[in-house]
Amino acid sequence: PAGKPLVISTWDTGLAANLGAWKVLSKGGRALDAVEAGVMVTEASQNCCVGLGGNPDREGIVTLDACIMDEQFNCGSVAALERIKHPISVARRIMERTPHVMLVGEGAQQFAVAQGFPLEPQKLSPDAEKAYREWLKTSLYQPVVNIENSGRRPPGPVGGANNHDTIAMLARDAKGNLSGSCTTSGMGFKMRGRLGDSPLIGSGLFVDNAVGAAAATGQGEDVIRMAGAHTVVELMRQGLSPTAACKAAIERVAKIKGDKARDIQVCFIAVSSQGQHGAYALQKGFSYAVCTAENQQQLIQSDYWL
Numbered sequence: 001p002a003g004k005p006l007v008i009s010t011w012d013t014g015l016a017a018n019l020g021a022w023k024v025l026s027k028g029g030r031a032l033d034a035v036e037a038g039v040m041v042t043e044a045s046q047n048c049c050v051g052l053g054g055n056p057d058r059e060g061i062v063t064l065d066a067c068i069m070d071e072q073f074n075c076g077s078v079a080a081l082e083r084i085k086h087p088i089s090v091a092r093r094i095m096e097r098t099p100h101v102m103l104v105g106e107g108a109q110q111f112a113v114a115q116g117f118p119l120e121p122q123k124l125s126p127d128a129e130k131a132y133r134e135w136l137k138t139s140l141y142q143p144v145v146n147i148e149n150s151g152r153r154p155p156g157p158v159g160g161a162n163n164h165d166t167i168a169m170l171a172r173d174a175k176g177n178l179s180g181s182c183t184t185s186g187m188g189f190k191m192r193g194r195l196g197d198s199p200l201i202g203s204g205l206f207v208d209n210a211v212g213a214a215a216a217t218g219q220g221e222d223v224i225r226m227a228g229a230h231t232v233v234e235l236m237r238q239g240l241s242p243t244a245a246c247k248a249a250i251e252r253v254a255k256i257k258g259d260k261a262r263d264i265q266v267c268f269i270a271v272s273s274q275g276q277h278g279a280y281a282l283q284k285g286f287s288y289a290v291c292t293a294e295n296q297q298q299l300i301q302s303d304y305w306l
């Protein structure tokens with residue numbers, strides 16, 4: 001069914017990204033174009049951890065993951081991509097111009113360059129450089145719950161107010177079609193070669209136009225082990241509202257993790273085919289941004305389990 005356009009995205013930085021998406025949606029544009037344009041705002045921002053400004057892996061190299069999915073189960077994904085500013089656009093090119101869904105590492109970079117994406121210098125942003133130097137002192141891998149909204153980069157109080165590792169975005173256009181995108185520098189100081197949920201269709205993002213769309217942020221390993229975004233969409237298929245579906249999926253994470261659930265954050269956002277939206281998180285502190293014609297800018301504090 002047709003309807004009013006809507007875009008939602010993760011964390012406080014979703015507000016700026018939603019405006020990028022809204023430029024497309026408000027003109028009657030396609031949800032797919034909106035979710036690409038929206039997260040490009042975040043990828044290009046120097047003030048956060050998505051894109052090339054992000055924290056590096058343990059070797060000091062920034063590696064980027066992204067995926068995109070449209071209303072017809074078309075999807076594209078790129079992982080462990082280095083020195084390319086807009087991984088989301090590379091993911092879309094993979095979707096539209098190759099017979100594959102996913103390209104990784106060197107081959108992904110080779111494809112991006114062949115497609116005309118400029119190869120950026122191999123250089124950390126000043127904030128990431130500082131955070132990496134600080135991290136090297138202990139070399140501990142300790143993801144910090146809600147670091148995305150804390151104004152900090154692990155492990156110390158450096159960086160701007162809009163730091164986060166990931167943005168996931170879901171949009172519904174005026175025709176009633178859904179699409180989603182997700183882009184990240186991944187968990188800071190991850191092992192070289194580590195992939196999280198964000199580039200994985202079904203974990204970080206899933207779209208079934210007849211049912212709804214969902215996306216994840218937080219501890220990627222724990223989203224992967226319960227096929228997060230796909231689980232949320234399947235719960236909506238069973239009749240749950242977006243919020244109830246996100247909550248049921250979080251309950252599953254909590255059950256799997258047991259006592260260890262306190263050490264991690266996992267958050268889901270969802271949009272139904274009818275245009276309802278919702279979210280749920282394991283812990284307090286997750287916010288998501290909503291943009292509609294009536295309400296251009298809204299930041300909602302998600303309900304949570306613990």
Ligand code: SD4
Nearest residue numbers: 165166186196217218220
């Ligand atoms: C990952 N899910 O790489 C991402 C991290 C994240 O906000 O969402 N950070 O595991």
